[in-house]
Amino acid sequence: MTTIGSTAVMMAAVEKNVAERAKRHLIQPWPVAETVGDEARPLIGEGEGIYITDAAGKRLIDGPAGMWCTNIGHRRRELADVMHEQAMALSYNSPWYTTNPPSVALAERIAAHAPGDLNHVFLTTGGSSAVETALRFMQFYNNVRGRPDKKLILSRGSAYHGSTYLSASLNARPRDNDWMDSAGDLVVKLSAPNPFRRPRGTTVAEFADFLVDEFRDTVARVGAGRIGAFVAEPIQASGGVIVPPDGYLPRIREICRANDILYISDEVVTAFGRLGHVFASREVFGLDPDMITFAKGVTSGYFPLGGVVISEHLLEDLRRSNHPEAMFAHGLTNTSHPIGCAVALKNLDILEGGVLDHVREVVPYFQARLHSLADLPLVGEVRGVGMMAGIECIAGPAGAESGALDETIGKRIDGHCQELGLLVRPIVNMCVMSPPLTITRAQIDDMAAILCEGISRTMDDLEREGLWRR
Known part of the structure; x- marks a missing residue:
C-alpha cells in the first residue's frame, strides 16, 4: 500500500x-x-x-x-483527438510544392475574422517567425516597388516582438539587448506608451499628444522615404501589460497611412480570445492595420503555430509591379503544418462555441x-x-x-x-x-x-x- x-x-x-x-x-x-x-x-x-x-x-x-x-x-481531449487523427491522416507535407486541406481551411477562416482587407495568411511556427515574416515581407515589398531605402522599422520602448534576429532587434525591455547583437541600424526606437511612467505633472491626454507628436517628428526627421514599417503590440504584454492611452493607436495609424508606412499590429498575445475577440485590432482599438501577426492562442499552445495576415492591397501592388519574376524567398520547413492547422481549426471551434x-x-x-x-x-x-x-x-x-x-x-x-x-x-x-x-x-x-x-x-x-x- x-x-x-x-x-x-x-x-x-x-x-x-x-x-x-x-x-x-x-x-x-x-x-x-x-x-x-x-x-x-x-x-x-x-x-x-x-x-x-x-x-x-x-x-x-x-x-x-x-x-x-x-x-x-x-x-482538452478535442484537441488531443484532432492531433491524433490528423497525424494518422497526414503528418507532414512540404509547403514548397504541395498544400494540405487544413491549412487552406484555416487561412480562409482567419481571413474571415481579420479586419479590413486582410485576406491572405502566411503560416509560421510561432510569434517570432511571424514577426520576422512580416518584416521580411515589408523589405521584399519595397524592393519590388523600387524603394530599396524604405526599410527602417519604428518600434517602442518596453516592446517585445520575438527572439529571431529581426524580431529581437525591435525589443526594448531592460536587458533584452545588453549582450545580444541585433540589426540596430534598421530600427528607430520611440518612447514606451506607458501612462504610469509619464512625466510628472502631465495628464494622460497630454502624454498621448506627446507620443503622437514624437512619432510625427520622428517621421519628419528620419524621412518617410526611409521608414518601411511601424510594429506595435496593441497592449505591450511582456513589457508589463502596458495599456496605451485611449485613441493613441488610431492616431498613429493615420500618420502611417499618410506617409506610406506599413502598420504591423503584433497580436501574438492579444489575438484568439485574450481580449474577447479573435482579433483585437479593430474590435478593441479601432485599427485597420496592413498586417497582423499572431501565434500562441491560435492553437492554445497545443502545437507550435503562428502567422501573418496580409492586406489585399499590398499583394495587388506586387502583382501590378514591373517585376513579375521577383521571388519572396522566405519559408519554413513547418510552414502550414497540417497537424498545427487542424488543431487551430478545432481551437477556433471551441473559442467560437462559447x-x-x-x-x-x-x-x-x-x-x-x-x-x-x-x-x-x-x-x-x-x-x-x-x-x-x-x-x-x-x-x-x-x-x-x-x-x-x-x-x-x-x-x-x-x-x-x-x-x-x-x-x-x-x-x-x-x-x-x-x-x-x-x-x-x-x-x-x-x-x-x-x-x-x-x-x-x-x-x-x-x-x-x-x-x-x-
Whole structure:
C-alpha cells in the first residue's frame, strides 16, 4: 500500500533525477552566463483546466496560461483527438510544392475574422517567425516597388516582438539587448506608451499628444522615404501589460497611412480570445492595420503555430509591379503544418462555441477583482484589458524608475504565491496575470485572494528585513 508520505518521497526523487539530467543536457531559454547549460527549473508534471501540477503533486492555478497561450485550458481531449487523427491522416507535407486541406481551411477562416482587407495568411511556427515574416515581407515589398531605402522599422520602448534576429532587434525591455547583437541600424526606437511612467505633472491626454507628436517628428526627421514599417503590440504584454492611452493607436495609424508606412499590429498575445475577440485590432482599438501577426492562442499552445495576415492591397501592388519574376524567398520547413492547422481549426471551434462569449461576460469581474489589489501599499498600479492584467509593485515613489529593491519584488511575490497555489509570471517588479480564458468567477476569486496574500507576505518580509516601510 502506497502512503501519501511515500508518494511525496517518490515524486521528490523523480524531480531530483529530472533536474540532474536537465543540468547535464538541457539549455533553458533566456539563461544567464553563470548557469547556462547548468540549470534546472521547476518541473511541471501535468495540467487540467486552469491548473497545473508540480513535481510534488501540488496543484497551482496557471496564472500566466503557460506563456499567454493556453487559452482554452489544459487537457482538452478535442484537441488531443484532432492531433491524433490528423497525424494518422497526414503528418507532414512540404509547403514548397504541395498544400494540405487544413491549412487552406484555416487561412480562409482567419481571413474571415481579420479586419479590413486582410485576406491572405502566411503560416509560421510561432510569434517570432511571424514577426520576422512580416518584416521580411515589408523589405521584399519595397524592393519590388523600387524603394530599396524604405526599410527602417519604428518600434517602442518596453516592446517585445520575438527572439529571431529581426524580431529581437525591435525589443526594448531592460536587458533584452545588453549582450545580444541585433540589426540596430534598421530600427528607430520611440518612447514606451506607458501612462504610469509619464512625466510628472502631465495628464494622460497630454502624454498621448506627446507620443503622437514624437512619432510625427520622428517621421519628419528620419524621412518617410526611409521608414518601411511601424510594429506595435496593441497592449505591450511582456513589457508589463502596458495599456496605451485611449485613441493613441488610431492616431498613429493615420500618420502611417499618410506617409506610406506599413502598420504591423503584433497580436501574438492579444489575438484568439485574450481580449474577447479573435482579433483585437479593430474590435478593441479601432485599427485597420496592413498586417497582423499572431501565434500562441491560435492553437492554445497545443502545437507550435503562428502567422501573418496580409492586406489585399499590398499583394495587388506586387502583382501590378514591373517585376513579375521577383521571388519572396522566405519559408519554413513547418510552414502550414497540417497537424498545427487542424488543431487551430478545432481551437477556433471551441473559442467560437462559447469561450469568446464567456470572456466578454467575465472580463469586468476579472478586472474588478484584480484592480481591488491597488489598495495594497506596495502596489503602484493595476492595469489591464480583457483577460490581461499587470500589477506593478513599487518600493519607491510612485512614477519613479524602478530601483534595485523593486527588481526583486516580482520573484518574492511569485514564491509566496506558489506556496499558496498560484503560479505568477513575475516581470521585474510586476506580476502578470493572464489565466486560461475558461476561468470561472470562483476561480478568479481564488486567484485574486492568493495574489493579495502573496503581496501581503512580501510586504511583511520587506518590513522585517528593514528594506521598506508601508
